[in-house]
Amino acid sequence: DGGITQSPKYLFRKEGQNVTLSCEQNLNHDAMYWYRQDPGQGLRLIYYSQIVNDFQKGDIAEGYSVSREKKESFPLTVTSAQKNPTAFYLCASSGTSGNEQFFGPGTRLTVL
């Protein structure tokens, strides 16, 4: 089945540790995105990539890093520099034919 997968669903980390969230898609989409969602809030863009080996900062990139070495994969690293990392993280992708973004199931990160 075509779709976007994120793993793990739940992630716990100690303060000060870096953590990497996985996002994989088999939709053959060129563009991929990472969003952060806080309780009761909308989606805020962290990073996006329109093509392999290229990515751009979104509205809240500080404390995060990404890579795009393969078309199918767009991992997000939450670094120790992110002051408030506990949140729900959503990955999305879109093709070149339209503006519709399709989302993965999300990863809930809790930093203890």
Add this chain to the structure above:
Amino acid sequence: GQQLNQSPQSMFIQEGEDVSMNCTSSSIFNTWLWYKQDPGEGPVLLIALYKAGELTSNGRLTAQFGITRKDSFLNISASIPSDVGIYFCAGQPRINAGNMLTFGGGTRLMVKP
């Protein structure tokens, strides 16, 4: 950046009632999308609108792209308990903006049993 104002922020409705929510912007948008998010899950695309004045249905859902291109609304007819969730509008403010979307703050729908 671009702002989308979505209203209402939350609503309680009786099962069987019709629901209406909308998004407005001070800027022109070329695309309007409506998503639904269940608790703990990713948003699912419900309806996509690409032309001013366009009216599109998906089952009990109907959405319209405003004539001014600065607003959109979503209607749900004969609501049922599984309609519970958060509905987000999203729009693309200009052509070839790298498929970037601006999201509204969401409308939380709660249905009385």
